[in-house]
Structures are given as C-alpha cells and as structure tokens.
Amino acid sequence: MSDFPYADRLAIHYQLPESGLDRESVHDALTLMARAEDPVWESGQCSGTMYCGDHDHYDFVNKAFSYFSHVNALQRDMCPSATKFEAEIIAMTLDLLGGTPGPDTRPAGLVTSGGSASIAHAVLAYRESHPDVAHPVMIKPETAHPAFSKAGHLFGVTMRVAPVDPVTTQVDLDWVAAHIDADTVALIGSATNYGYGTIDPIGELGALALDHGIGLHVDACLGGFILPFGRELGYDIAPFDLRVPGVTSISADTHKYGYALKGTSVLCVADRALRNAQYFYQSDWSGGKYCSPGMDGSRSGGLLTATWAVIVLRHDRGLRSEPTSPPTRRRPCRTCPVDDVAGGSGGSPPRPRRRSPGGDGRARRGRNRCSRHRPSRGCRNLPTSASAPRSPWR
Ligand SMILES: Cc1ncc(COP(=O)(O)O)c(C=O)c1O
Numbered sequence: 001m002s003d004f005p006y007a008d009r010l011a012i013h014y015q016l017p018e019s020g021l022d023r024e025s026v027h028d029a030l031t032l033m034a035r036a037e038d039p040v041w042e043s044g045q046c047s048g049t050m051y052c053g054d055h056d057h058y059d060f061v062n063k064a065f066s067y068f069s070h071v072n073a074l075q076r077d078m079c080p081s082a083t084k085f086e087a088e089i090i091a092m093t094l095d096l097l098g099g100t101p102g103p104d105t106r107p108a109g110l111v112t113s114g115g116s117a118s119i120a121h122a123v124l125a126y127r128e129s130h131p132d133v134a135h136p137v138m139i140k141p142e143t144a145h146p147a148f149s150k151a152g153h154l155f156g157v158t159m160r161v162a163p164v165d166p167v168t169t170q171v172d173l174d175w176v177a178a179h180i181d182a183d184t185v186a187l188i189g190s191a192t193n194y195g196y197g198t199i200d201p202i203g204e205l206g207a208l209a210l211d212h213g214i215g216l217h218v219d220a221c222l223g224g225f226i227l228p229f230g231r232e233l234g235y236d237i238a239p240f241d242l243r244v245p246g247v248t249s250i251s252a253d254t255h256k257y258g259y260a261l262k263g264t265s266v267l268c269v270a271d272r273a274l275r276n277a278q279y280f281y282q283s284d285w286s287g288g289k290y291c292s293p294g295m296d297g298s299r300s301g302g303l304l305t306a307t308w309a310v311i312v313l314r315h316d317r318g319l320r321s322e323p324t325s326p327p328t329r330r331r332p333c334r335t336c337p338v339d340d341v342a343g344g345s346g347g348s349p350p351r352p353r354r355r356s357p358g359g360d361g362r363a364r365r366g367r368n369r370c371s372r373h374r375p376s377r378g379c380r381n382l383p384t385s386a387s388a389p390r391s392p393w394r
Pocket of ligand 1: 193
C-alpha cells in the first residue's frame, strides 16, 4: 500500500497535466474521495475536524459561499457587501461575547482566518501595544493551545508556561500571580481548552490582570459559539467573556461551533486601541497606500459571505430555538432492518433526494437511516478524556 493518499485509485499529479482534465473527471475524483471520507465522521465518532456534520446545513453554506466565491475582498469600493459582512460578523460576535462600550473604551474586532490566526493577532497586538517592553512575556496555562507558542516564536513574545491543577485542569493561579513581572504584557486563559474541554478561572485571572495593569486574552476559539448558549440554557458555566472585568480580548472561531466554513474566526477586543495596535500601514509604496487590518491581505469574499449567512441564520432560529418536535414518519433504514427512521422535522412530507452541487449524487446523509446508522448532527470536538528577536512590523 502506498503512503500517498488514493494512489491505488487516482492518478498522482507530479506536474501540471499535459492536457487539462475535463470537469466530469474532476468531479468524479472528488466524489470518490468524499464518499470514502464522509462516512468516517458520519459515524458520529471523531474527536476533531468536524463540528456540525449536517449535510443540509453545508448545502446552505456552500450556496451562500457561491455568491461571492470569486471575490478577493481588497478594494472595498468594488465589494461593499464584504465590508457589511465583515462588520456585522464582528458586531454580532461582540454582542454575543459581551463587548459593550465603556466610559473610555470602544469594543472592536477583526475577522481572521482561523483560531491560530486570531491568537497570533492577539499576541502581535499585545506586543505592539507595549513598545516600551523590550522582551514581552505572556503567561499561558500549559493547556492553552500551541498556537500561542507558535505566535510567541514568530513575534518574539516569550510564553511563560503555568502549570495546571491535575484534578481540575485549571491554571494554577498562585503560580501565575507569582510569575507576573515588569515584562509581562498579558495573561492567557482558555474557555475551553482543547485537551480537556475545561475552562480556566477567567474571573480570577481578570482580577490579577487588573491588579497588575496588564491584558488578559481568553481563547474561546472552541467555546465562543457554544458556551454563551449553554449559559442561556442554564448550565453552570462561569462568566468567561468580555463581561468579566479584566478581559481585554477574546478569540472565537466561527468555523468551529459557529458552524461556518473553515477559514474565519473572530478576535474581539474590549477596546479598539488594542486592535489598532496590530494594523499594518505602508504609505510610501509605488503601488499606492497599503493598509491591512492584521497580517492577511485580501480576504475571501466567499468566506465572509458564508460566515455572515450562518450567523444570521443560526443564532435566532438555530441555537437559541427550542428543539424541533420529534419526527413522526417511519420508514425502513437503508442500512439495516431497524424501523426507527427519523424522517425529517415534524413529520413533513418526504422530500425528493437532492444531488449535491458537484453533481456527485450523494443523498443527504441520515435520511432513510435508523438512529444507529444516522450520522450525528453535532460531532463534538471536545475530547472526554529567552525571547527571539523582534520581527519588524511597522
Ligand atoms: C481552544 C483552541 N484554540 C485554538 C485552536 C486553533 O484553531 P485553528 O485550528 O483554527 O487554527 C483550536 C483548534 O482546535 C482550539 O481548540
């Protein structure tokens, strides 16, 4: 067996094909791979990679993506919709995560390309907002995502690693308090962390940050679009977002439990001065004045559209709504003889099978299957179980 994926079934392209493939052959190859891989997560048993798992939902998102999939959002006079989408994604996320103006502060945000990117932009922002600190340090719980170490390496910010309590897996607050010094620009807490799905004591970290006049970034890449709804539903979840005094920034991934496509995440800040610290400007370029909010250049029009569409779709009718009434129709399962097939919401008449946009003929997974063979609708990603030189930025 070859180590190269699909070497037994598909040609390997080491160079551009002599003559281009026809569209049908390309679709055939894609269909083959999707048919092989989808059933892996459709079993409902995966610890990452998938967050939603509902093909109907992805049909909607793919359609939304297609309206502006061809747009490289850069010159915003050509694509004002991208500015609307981006601004509203940020505003809605800030609203969800408690970003409200204070007497001297204006909340703001940044749409990035994923969790690691939101974290990297936060680290860059804390470095840039402390030009007086030659060797900036952030204190991160051992359980915080490796993206912090990656960003620290890239931007010359030392990550001082705090131990966690072996029972609660929450960061050791005494250790953090004892290791804050004049170089410390910010603390880090997770809500939730990836490894355990637990939440650090954000309130206490916020108090420490306030006492020392430093920042606190909350990594809610995983929890940002699910914990607020858990709180609304009455689960015992301690406050973790911008409502907590001392929290100065929070990252939340729209592409995870926001159920959008991979490629967008939101970095929210309590005050726009922190966001502005990592803006990039070059006014003396032969190509014109160039300015970008962060490290990315042009944005994907399709991803901004799809993300906006999913948020406005879901967060009233979706996560905040009552569960739909139990299905009433019963048909035999396609996969086994059990007769407990859920036939759609509320016993609506059967809908004809639809082909996916690529024409691959995949029926919507889950229809005509019993509860054992029906894919999970929510494939959980929560498992149970000396500073480098500064990189020039401005
Ligand atoms: C808590 C947390 N933070 C950050 C990330 C990084 O996100 P991404 O893979 O989108 O860069 C992840 C990814 O799973 C995560 O779970």
